[in-house]
Amino acid sequence: MSQIENxxxxxxxxxxxxxxxxxxxxxxxxxxxxxxxxVYADDLYELEITAATLHATYFPATQEAMPLSxxxxxxxxxxxxxxxxxxxxxxxxxxxxxxxxxxxxxxAWLALAASLLIVIGLSSTRGVKxxxxxxxSKLRSSLLQESPDVVQVAWQPGKTPFxxxxxxxxxxxxxxxxxxMRFVGIPKNDPTKEQYQLWIIDPSRDAxxxxxxxxxxxxxxxxxxxxxxxxxxxxxxxxxxxxEKPGGVVVSDQERLPLLAPLP
Amino acid sequence: xxxxxSILERIAQGDSLAVSDCLRKYGxxxxxxxxxxxxxxxxxxxxxxxxxxxxxQSASRYRPHAGNETTFVMMIARRRLIDxxxxxxxxxxxxxxSEDQGDFAAPVHSNPAxxxxxxxxxxxxxxxxxxxxxxxxxxxIQSAASHSEIAKHLDLPxxxxxxFARRGLLMLRDCMGxxxxxVSQGATL
Numbered sequence: 001m002s003q004i005e006n007x008x009x010x011x012x013x014x015x016x017x018x019x020x021x022x023x024x025x026x027x028x029x030x031x032x033x034x035x036x037x038x039v040y041a042d043d044l045y046e047l048e049i050t051a052a053t054l055h056a057t058y059f060p061a062t063q064e065a066m067p068l069s070x071x072x073x074x075x076x077x078x079x080x081x082x083x084x085x086x087x088x089x090x091x092x093x094x095x096x097x098x099x100x101x102x103x104x105x106x107x108a109w110l111a112l113a114a115s116l117l118i119v120i121g122l123s124s125t126r127g128v129k130x131x132x133x134x135x136x137s138k139l140r141s142s143l144l145q146e147s148p149d150v151v152q153v154a155w156q157p158g159k160t161p162f163x164x165x166x167x168x169x170x171x172x173x174x175x176x177x178x179x180x181m182r183f184v185g186i187p188k189n190d191p192t193k194e195q196y197q198l199w200i201i202d203p204s205r206d207a208x209x210x211x212x213x214x215x216x217x218x219x220x221x222x223x224x225x226x227x228x229x230x231x232x233x234x235x236x237x238x239x240x241x242x243x244e245k246p247g248g249v250v251v252s253d254q255e256r257l258p259l260l261a262p263l264p
Numbered sequence: 265x266x267x268x269x270s271i272l273e274r275i276a277q278g279d280s281l282a283v284s285d286c287l288r289k290y291g292x293x294x295x296x297x298x299x300x301x302x303x304x305x306x307x308x309x310x311x312x313x314x315x316x317x318x319x320x321q322s323a324s325r326y327r328p329h330a331g332n333e334t335t336f337v338m339m340i341a342r343r344r345l346i347d348x349x350x351x352x353x354x355x356x357x358x359x360x361x362s363e364d365q366g367d368f369a370a371p372v373h374s375n376p377a378x379x380x381x382x383x384x385x386x387x388x389x390x391x392x393x394x395x396x397x398x399x400x401x402x403x404x405i406q407s408a409a410s411h412s413e414i415a416k417h418l419d420l421p422x423x424x425x426x427x428f429a430r431r432g433l434l435m436l437r438d439c440m441g442x443x444x445x446x447v448s449q450g451a452t453l
Contacts, residue, residue, distance in 0.1 A: 048343060050329075
């Protein structure tokens, strides 16, 4: 490599060091943007990791507990996306959420999109298809047969019971972090006005119940609803169904809690 | 059940439980950094959410051999927080250098075990830098203060601050055994 090339390479490294420290002049920024990022990605990575190591060494953050409501919002965000954990290879494009749009605004758009999907879903499919119910029934049966730690608890009236008796149970496996709710006789809901939401009470994990997912009942027949725990369940002591506004809530005020399934 | 893969590797492979594990393990760390570098709680909440989005998107780029997972999380958090500061142009108001900053910071020995080895190496490498370089570098790392702010704070020429900070970081990188890559091997501007 010639002396000129050496000099240019050193200059580029110094600009990358500036980027890793968060300090580049507009001119440096322009020079860098003219280069294919793949060329310097590894060097930048090493410099940023070095800066982060220094940060961890000299200024470890005093660990302040993240608010539970924020945790739940982040998880809701995660499961709303088509990330790899949602069985799709499609990834979120960085600019979709990390551009200049404030995150709160983006979240509002997501909520709007979700509510539109509810309405679209209502107009296109009434009730759960029989084959889906059968599939859920098989999954529930295999969970009961194959999971040694599975629990099965019957629903009981909660603090604001339904006028008529609702039968059914909760089946849950901690090792598989999977389970189903079964209802017979639960009133249908109008998803544009209110939705059911499951809560998993797990004091060994947190004082606040874990969001077990929002669901609708659009059929008077037996309903099988999969549980969608947004956090890992450690040692549940009860499951509760509340009635909430469309889309559910992060923290329930439990004003309408018609069903409860306490573990013995 | 013990898992041999890191949380980020599991996320990259589509393990949905890893997403909540990630939040549980790093939520407080990310939140603390976001609080330190944001103007208020609402801003910190936005920042924390953006950081986790970045983490999930970057999970496949995590290289266990190049550093521990906690440091990677801090790197992603720093990158996002610096971007936010620069975008909003409020760095001076938020992170003005206080009188006591610029004094020598000592390495903190309360790091988690997985970070301890790297921290010890970083501290040893820092010892090899000049006193002035250490001061400038730590001020830059601590608060993402601009070179001009640091120059004013330490009463040093701007060019010297820029040189101390950048060359100091490059020297540390080399000292810590981070292997030279494309640019180091000849890529140029």
